[in-house]
Amino acid sequence: MCADTPETLNYKSTLNLPKTDFPMRAGLPKREPEWLEKWAKLNVYSQLREKKGRTPFTLHDGPPYANGHLHIGHALNKTIKDVIVRSHQMMGFDARYIPGWDCHGLPIEWKIEEQYRQKGKNKDEVPINDFRAECRKFAQGWVDIQRDEFKRLGITGTWDKPYLTMDFHAERVIAEDFMKFLMNGTLYQGSKPVMWSPVEKTALAEAEIEYHDHKSHAIWVAFKVRSGGDDLADARIVIWTTTPWTIPSNKAIAYNPTIAYGLYRVEATEEESWTAAGDLYLLADDLASEVLTKARATEFTRVREVSASELAGITCSHPLAGFEGANGFWDYDVPVIDGDHVTDDAGTGFVHTAPSHGADDYECFVKRDWLDRMTHNVGEESQFLPHVPLFAGLQVFDQKGKEGKANSTVIDKLVEAGGLIARSRITHSYPHSWRSKAPIIFRNTPQWFAAIDREIGDGKDTHGKTIRERALTEIDNVKWTPQSGRNRLHSMIKSRPDWVLSRQRAWGVPLTCFTRKGALPTDENFLLRDPAVNARIVEIFEAEGADAWYTDGSKDRILGGLQNPEDFDQVFDILDVWFDSGSTHAFVLRDREDGTEDGIADVYLEGTDQHRGWFHSSLLQSCGTNGRAPYRNVVTHGMTLDEKGMKMSKSIGNTIVPEKIIQQYGADILRLWVAQVDYTSDQRIGPEILKGVSDSYRRLRNTMRYMLGSLAEFTEADRMDPADMPELEQLILHRLAELDHEVRKGYAAFDFQGVFQAVFTFSTLDLSAFYFDIRKDALYCDGDTVQRRAARTVLDILFHRLTTWLAPILIFTMEEVWLERFPGEDSSVHLVDFPETPADWLNEPLAAKWDGVRKARRVVTAALEIQRQDKVIGASLEAAPTVHVRDAKVLKALQELPFEDICITSAVSLTNDPLPDEAFRLPEIEGVGVVFELAEGVKCQRCWKTLPDVGKHKHEGVCGRCDAALS
Structure with missing residues (x-):
């Protein structure tokens, strides 16, 4: 194309060069908070909920623990979830995401005890509800910190109303579901060996063990x-x-x-x-x-x-x-x-x-x-x-x-x-x-268990009479990504012992049950099973939370008027925190207005360690209380390693902190890393890997910048009907139709590595290296021609699809791109859906024809590159090669096209003469040879083509096409 050179006449100002204020440098760390503020003002998540008539889609959040700053695993996990939610919303669903936190349990209790030891206080001398209040305050503090850190990653959801396992309603439901085990006969007290932590002085579940x-x-x-x-x-x-x-x-x-x-x-x-x-x-x-x-x-x-x-x-x-x-x-x-x-x-x-x-x-x-x-x-x-x-x-x-x-x-x-x-x-x-990192022992202690092989008889035995039978049946009613997750959980459920429900700690939901004085655990009347007592517990917990269990006189208050309090002992063990998180489907999916009608999530997504953790406990809990699984899909991601494939460790010094990445690169680069890895396996991250991600980002950004510049001042009056477009534009629309199917299928299958790779490959190979390269000439130099109007129409179509397809991943950058064309306080790419792509854009015969065209073009461009490297020519427009094509069908296709424009040369001669010995060939493309020749004529001072008619028109030093454009 034209540029300032000594021989250039003053035609540069007449060219339709790209015009855009979209910066080459992103400046993401500084600018991303501005978009977060904009979305908060717009209340984007709430606006999306107001779209009526959509099928609900709910990804149920596995609760992170409210204890400490986010690590890279948190960032991976939450970004995967966010991409799934955003992509399903843009595919026409009402995609809901309610973030939550696990707030009870030993790690928080341990932190408060450490604070006590530093102050010389004895935990056992502190009233239990005072201690629990400090645990609650500690957990709330970290919820607030982690919420801000998740929001900085761009995660969308009901941040103003998350779920917390320590909320009163949650504690009420956890107790209520525990009492379902009490009532259905699966709860029992037994003395058997359990995994015991001598350091933490409590029983542990398998999910709390590492080797x-x-x-x-x-x-x-x-x-x-x-x-x-x-x-x-x-x-x-x-x-x-x-x-x-x-x-x-x-x-x-x-x-x-x-x-x-x-x-x-x-x-x-x-x-x-x-x-x-x-x-x-x-x-x-x-x-x-x-x-x-x-x-x-x-x-x-x-x-x-x-x-x-x-x-x-x-x-x-x-x-x-x-x-x-x-x-x-x-x-x-x-x-x-x-x-x-x-x-x-x-x-x-x-x-x-x-x-x-x-x-x-x-x-x-x-x-x-x-x-x-x-x-x-x-x-x-x-x-x-x-x-x-x-x-x-x-x-x-x-x-x-x-x-x-x-x-x-x-x-x-x-x-x-x-x-x-x-x-x-x-x-x-x-x-x-996994908390104290200290070895454990197997120790016989009296504990409370859920019997997973005992017949329940609650009328919900469609999938089995026992918890184990139900769980094994339900596993095969769930779709697993990857499928290996199914096999792993199935083997665990098949061989697992009874569920140890009790812990000898203070911060959690108590086992809300009473035992009869003088009775043995094997006696029929050992446990009090009274629906009226259970109802009273539920009512009190809803109003006051689980702390009510520990107040003075709580036994008399709960049993009074219903049972003789003197006949019973109150149990003060707390529930395994995996029972807490395993119950979230009940108080989130079932009970919230933004939950689901049937209390089942469309997706559970967590790391592979949760086959023995949250996936496991949620399945057992739901099978015990509802007779079925609480999820339809389970998606598993691997663990994050350093660049050498080593597990991250503070002692080794190879940890990668999300906050540092955001400060240096911006959250979009972290999100793009997530999209580029196969998250279903263990993935790696480090400085060199992030440099590679940044390079991919720059290439995409340049693609978007080019489209923005070429679409300057584009209006509906410029739009052209696809049926009237040249074949090249129809080919791009065909590829878009193929890609639309691939993008939607990929997002639906939670395969956004596949989605991103498909879109990125299309952007670099089909667009930057092919379509944009060819159409620059028409875009810059043509007047109001069919080629230019068609190209700009296709660019507009591309713009709407690329920005929306990439918006679930590059949430900040695609918002910036969108606002460059559609500015306004109420404008946001995250308020729109993926555009519907007409099925009639698919044109397989055209694609087959152009497969031959593109192969022939590759031979031409490779031949000209040799001449350029040998400094025979400075640019391909100085050439007018002769192209020998053996296949008559391909030759006819080339003859029907302005093949010189496709090859970015000033002229091309096409022939089916036999390939001469000196013809350039590519081994992988048979039947096409190129003989190099210089273009004849004079160089047009506006479009730089070398043509015989240059200088024979009204405007000095230009070709006929440029003369018409100038006129």
Whole structure:
């Protein structure tokens, strides 16, 4: 195109050059708050709700925890949700988003306790409702901070009316749904091993556990056979364990009937060994050599096979039986029992069984109705209780999560008793609390459970009679993105134990139930099940919140006039916070005016860790209370890693904070990063990655700037009917129709990586590198021609689609682009929908024809690029190549077009003559060759084409086309 050069006459001012004030530099960090302020004044979210006749679409927000500033995972999560909500709104839905927060639970309680310790205060001396009030205040403070941080990301929703699990109505519904478990018979109190945090002194759910490497003691312990086969009287069964502290609670030894076992005799040992020649041991055959070598036996013999039936008849002595000072504490029989959980992959083929400290161990005892043999030897601080000889007061882990003296002391006593044959240390994956990061133990404590295999009989058994049956059935009625999420949750639900509902803390919703004094948990009348009492609790909680449970005289107030308060004890444990968040569907989707008619969300979306967390608890809770899942779609995103693929950690120093990205680049760059990654897998972020995102952003911004400049002063009078447009414009409309389908399908499937990639590729390849490149000449140099009018009409059509298609992702930038054309206080791209695209724009025959045209063009442009690099020409307009085309159909297509304009040359000669040897070819495009030739004539001083007619018209130094434009 024309530019200032010495030979240029004064024609630049006559060109239709782009005109726009849209800046090249975005300045997002400074300008984004201005648009946020504008949207707040416009109340965009409320305006969208006023659009009538739309199908509701609800993405239910998984509540983040009200504790601390946002991290990059929060930004990813909320941006994904925002793109889904905005895109569905612009596809014609009434897309609702109610943000919420999880406000109860241990992390907040822990923070208040830390503040108390710093002030020298004792939590136990503070009235419980004063303590709860401080927890509430702390949570509210972080809700306010996080709300502002989410809003800065551009997240839309009912920020003025979010949901909080600590709101009175929420606490009322949580208690109400808990009492549905009370009434339908699934609630029970049991004493069984649960995951217990010695640091936090409370039971934990599976969702509150993470696994880290931990160095543990490993010991091989021999149990003397007390009764069994004659030749086994002097034999010992060997077990292996990494939890020596559980040996004092041993009650059995487990074997597997499918494993081959043998009786082994030690023949010789190393000088230092806890075994001796002549010792007899029962071991799994596949592990015997490894075990005896570990015990420093240098020679040993397999005496004979030991059958499963023989093992079933054996009883052993505890290794600490008869120990001096134990007062007979361990002088009981240790039966040998079968168990499917026993393997010969590692260990000895026999499993030490302490039913109070292991899930499999416990199930073995449940199966045999031996629950009266459970032990209660370990307290809430992982300390041996006073009644346990030798070990009373010793801790497994101390208050800081460090190893106490319990393990080492048990090992020492086993050595004294002659029960140890080998020991070592191993590093293995071990469960830790995700809050304190300290290791946990399995501990038998009285807890409250929801029985997931007990028939409910509430009339909602369409999908199953038990919670587990319902959940497994409902999983297959849900659409999972990605599908692997279904398999993961299904396997978890299939194998999970009963739900531990109780926590021994203070900040949360209490288990609103009463137990009858003097009754046992197994008694039919142990729990008070009175609908009138439940109704009174609900009424009080709605007005006063859960604090009412802890006020003086609350039991009399609740039971008075309905039951005799003296007959019952009030339960003061609090509910698992996963029950809180699992209940959100009830007090958000069901109860709010902006909820859903059926109480079911269209989408739940969270990180992959929520298969054991929110997805899981919501499914169990809803199946227990409503008989079905609370969601139709579940979308899962991966975890965010640094550029090297490492997990982010403050200690490593590789964390990426959203606030810093926004300060440097702006929120739109962060949002664009989200759109460019495959969020269903783990994704990476870092400085170099953000530079790449910024480059993509600049290219898109330049595309929008070019359209804005070319559409200056465009009016409806300039619009042209697509049917009258040249083929090139009709081709672009065809691509738009294809893209419209792809965009809508992608957004509907929550695949906005696919949406963005499709739109970005179209913008760079179809528009910038092809259509814009070709039509610059007509746009800049033509007068009121068909080509120029058609091009400007297509640019207007492109403008409306690209800005709206990208608006859910680049919310700030597309608003800026929109306001550049349609300024006004009431104007916003976020108030419009995706334009409907006429189906008749699709033109497959035209697209097939132009596929050949574009291939031929590629050969021409590649040939001319070589001439330009060799400095034979400075620009393609200096050329007039001869193009040899073998395919008659393609040749005819080229002859029907102004192919020289398509190739941006001054002229083109087309022929079906055979390709000469010197013709330029591209290997991937057969049958097309180009012979370079310079254009004949003189360079037009306005459009720069080299043409024979330049200088033969009214205006000096121009071609006929430019002369007409000037006239």
